[in-house]
Amino acid sequence: MKNPYLPMSCVIKETKKETADIKTISVELPDLPAPFDYAPGQFNQISVMGVGEMPISIGSRLDDKTITHTVRAVGEATSKLVELDAGDTIGLRGPFGQGWPLEAAAGKDLLLATGGLGLAPLRALLDLIEAERDRFGRVNLAYGARTPGDMIFTDRFDRWRVIPDFELFLTVDHVPKEAVWEHATGVVTHVFDRLTVDPARALAFTCGPEIMMRFVANSLLIRGFDQNSIFVSMERRMECGMGKCGHCMIGPKYVCIDGPVFSYAQVKALPHNIIAGKGLAA
């Protein structure tokens, strides 16, 4: 029987500092019988041995054996992880969870609305849009951060801007005095007036703090998005990633196996969340 608790040991190939506390880590997978296959929006359980395990979204695939993870130091394990450098070893098991609904998105317009580190779980999807542009209609990426310095993947912005039928809207809450900023200010929903996707034929994917996703969803519902067309990526405490330890439960749903991506309609039926308020009845 395969033991799904055992992490593979992987070597870090390179690391890149994105912001003051966020780092992108490229890890080399060991030789596997089959290629490591994952869908955009899925996550891995990354171990820093001796410290602990944490769920981290899977980013880009750099080559057959190398994938990236983008991590913010928020606590014990994440802080140790961002301290590591090329050559260090980490543990990895995965991929886990249900990613973004790509089948439903085929041929549709896409709105990706996200804030801060929330762009990380969309990175693999952006790679896919770039590589297989014909699969989707018009794409809008609305990305907000606290300050320009808190934006991640800034080196990719120009690449994304030249994708056909692709608009990138940037916004920050606050511009420090010394910074130059030629884009919008305000929360991410402020750029929604300029969207070029058609609400009637678009899916919206959003990821970020739950309170932000609440504002995004509300704003999109007002603009005519259907509640089955809005998808959120949720975060809960995780231990196993396999629907067994119970920590990630929201009502009867497990974020680790039923999610992390849920439709707004699904979330509305769940208790104990901020996105759609509380309550069990739809």
Added chain:
Amino acid sequence: MADKLKTALFKFTCCAGCQFQLLYFFSPESFLETLDLLDFVYFRMATSKELKEDDHYDLAFIEGAISTTEDIEKVKKIRKQSDIVVGYGACAAHGGVQSIGDWTPQRKLEETVYPNPLQMKSIKVHPVDEFIRVDYQLRGCPIDEVEFMELIRALAAKKEPYLREYPVCVECKFANNICILLMRQGVLESMCLGPVTRAGCRVACTRNMRACFGCRGPMTNPNIPEMVRTFKGKGFTEHEIFTRFTEYAGLSPEFSEGARAYYERKAPYYERPEWRAA
């Protein structure tokens, strides 16, 4: 291997039992291995090394409660000299047994104990973190060996120790114990504070059919009113309830709430001296 942590252990008002415990611990190999991570430069009970003025410590253990104004100066100095300060034992954490006295006016206490109270310089007892920031707290009367090892290893490895926040009941059930709060009637031995006390002692008391008397202080967010109601329902008197809550950690805001609930007393420190009452 990381360098050893330069460590000092200071004693204030207490019975020194927790210090003694360190020597007494049933010493398995792993315990000695852990102890080996420390370089004690000051530990009165175990070494003859003298305290050096203005030394610097990686780690300072403070045992005991603060009960004189000089103590306050001393702990403040220790804080300045040390990277990590660990409160060591129930007295440092919550005042310990002697904190029972805090519920009686100081003058009355002194008159009872000393022939010439006007010469006394002591104040009411206080937990150490009343005066200085304490980084970690080893709770309990006495401290627990496994928890001690966890803390030291974590500090040596520069990571957070895994100290449990949940109540004693969890460990009690892990230990397959009968619940004495429910099963034994009418005796003080059934007056168990386990549902509101923080775990980590590996149920030293309930394992032996004795009620938990809360030596490790409150868990995070305990339900004190319900604990009081439960005791009352079992027929315990107001005084018994008061005594149970104040035995070791009555100075914690949580347990002092329990102590006050049925015993019409004010919290410690707010007791108005009798001479001003009239």
Added chain:
Amino acid sequence: MVRALKLDGLDILIESLKKDYLVYAPLSRNGDYFFSILEEEKAYLGCAVTIMPPKRILQPEVQTLFNYTAVDGYSIETPPLDQKQALFGIRPCDVHAMLGFDRVFGGRYEDPYWWERRKNTLVVAANCTTVAEECFCSSWGTGPGLDANYDLLLTDLEDGYLLEIGSPAGEEVAIQLDVPPAGEADLSKKARLLARATASIKKVLGVKPTELHDFLAERFDHPAWQPQADVCFSCGNCTITCPTCYCYNIFEDYSPALKAGERRSEWDSCQLLEFARIAHGFNFRRTRLDRFKHRSIHKLSWMDQQYQTPGCVGCGRCVRWCPSWPVRRGRPTSLADPVEIIGDLMEAV
């Protein structure tokens, strides 16, 4: 028809089991019962709600997932779990709870720790011919008699024991016993005794299991939740003693240099404050109300939605071990008691 034998006493069976298995059985201590390794003591076969359910034998409170050392990456070693063991005198409700664990630890990601132990475990169940005050298995159909899913099944017939054989592994044990087959009369006596036991269960869930999902969904915001939550200690007794509660934590034990260590799992409880807490102290079920509701509804409805297995088997342990006893409908009741929780929710708003 299943093969059945008639035993005069249990010793012959226990002796035979001990040859091949480490035998666990309900033992008595200070008037209460707990599952432990059977050595010299007498196993108790009356209806004993053991303090802790036998889940702790198959999924210990704390278990090692693996050891690791940091050489050339990480080299990992898992503990051997090949001990052959027998659960002697496990109750029908606890057998049903174990089947529930089979579903939790099965599915897409099979948990090797559970399954290794499970496959090495012989289930020697015992029907309940008497019932305890806290039992309400009949509301769920999980007792007092067991129909399937055992290797061997005992019934106390007063003048001896009926031993039914339910699997080849059970047959292997039974074949070594030199005892006569049971007769028609023994089997009908068993049926009679079980009918009597069922009739003596006084505790009844107010809502049919099939109707619970809707019942609870409609009452998620019922005002009766709050006064219940207010008297909850959040102590976790109700979930830790529950045979169907499976939640756990994963943590590490490590050498100070972090070069070697052990990853372990430890039981956890959704009633505890830290259960749903994430970085920066944010907690999705911070209030007692949210936690109390989560536990109650998970037991009574959500677990069934997740695994198609009931989250409560009516064993009565939470009823017994909850330290909070509020007065409901004029009687002191255990706060954690599912029957009483449903009772509160049945009251009109």
